[in-house]
Amino acid sequence: MNLISVEDVHAAAERIKDAAAVRTPLLRCDWADPARPLWLKPENLQPIGAFKIRGAANAIARIPASARANGVVAYSSGNHAQAVAYVAKRFGLRATIVVPENTPTTKIEATRAHGAEVVVVPITDREIVAERLVAERGATLIPPFDHPDVIAGQGTIGLEIAADLPDVEAVLVPVSGGGLASGVATAIKALCPKAAVIGVEPALAGDAAESLAAGHRVRWTDEDRARTIADGLRAAPSDLTFAHLRERVDTIVTVSEEEIRAAVVTLATRARLVAEPSGAVTTAAYLNRTADLPQGRTVAIVSGGNLDQSLLAELLTHPTP
Structure with a gap:
């Protein structure tokens, strides 16, 4: 199966630079562990509130x-x-x-x-x-992830990370259908080859993590994946995206519903960012999966910030159910 190249990602960056996508900054988190410096990539600041x-x-x-x-x-x-x-x-x-x-x-x-x-x-x-x-x-x-042009477009996030923090050591990426992780990993592995790319999923929608560990796609039902609060991470990888994940993502870790909820609150109160549960999973992994992640300079992609006001209020008031 043909995988996209970093040249495809560079071409996408040129193509979309005037097409409404914002070049988001890296935000250094002073509240993070000094031994593991953390930067956030706030894709929730895009015009539609997400990297898509x-x-x-x-x-x-x-x-x-x-x-x-x-x-x-x-x-x-x-x-x-x-x-x-x-x-x-x-x-x-x-x-x-x-x-x-x-x-x-x-x-x-x-x-x-x-x-x-x-x-x-x-x-x-x-x-x-x-x-x-x-x-x-x-x-x-226009599929949400199962298309090389879509994957290449999402990969422009990786180009920006590599340009802004060339000595990055770990990049945490949400995984659902796998288009974002596929594109980001393509760019990071080409431009920052020493950096690890770590996918993050909700445990209740952990089919990609199970599939990567097994070496082949493991099927979960739509109903199984729908259990997570992270509604943007309920899709399953395609053959195309799974091929990218196997080749270019180092591992995938999972986080619990309680950890996701708490991470939404952390981002709101410590980073001043509104993140939907799907966008908060990488921060949840940083805070709770220390033993499973590389040490060193880490970027967590906050993939989106679109959530109902009532859910945000609930999470801020009662972060765990």
Whole structure:
């Protein structure tokens, strides 16, 4: 299977630099362990509140002009939905987004606010319905992770980390479908070859960790993965992303629901960042998996900050259920 290259990531960076994605900074955490310096990569500061805008922008920019009139279709639990809707609007394209019925209301409303048509379906039907809409309309499918252009776009985060902290020793990346980790690992391993790339998953959606340990994809049901509060990390890796994970990610660790909830609070109160549970898993790993992680200069990617106000209030008031 063909993996993307760092050249693909560099090309994506050039392609999306004027397509609404923000170059986010690295934020040094004075409250972290001095023996393990920590920087946060706040992708929650993107215009749609998550890193997904990078992959969506690169994939949409690559659509031939002759195909753009038929619009784009995507399926997503929320952040990719907003990203495709936002970028499609910038390009003047019609966007239809298929979301599972357990998608947070905040993410559905934000997607509609960007002008997209939102189709809500049972969690097991989102890909089937999206493919049907593509066939009916002649639209272009923009998958959330299973596409080289999407992976390359997400990898631009790795380029920025390497440029801003070239002596980084560990990069912590959330893992769901694997597009983010695949792209970031591609860039980091090429530019900072001594750095470890560590994936982080919720234990309740730990299929990628189990798969990497087994050396082959291990199937979990959608219902199993839906148990975690981290709604953006409920997808399973594809053949394409798993091939990248096996080749370029050093390991994947898992964190508990209680640790994720506490990390949201830590980010809000110590780093002054609003992070959704999916974006907080890397901080949860840094705080709770010391024995499983390399020592040294660490970057934790805060992948998104889109969560309902009621959930944020609940977590700040009662971080553990």
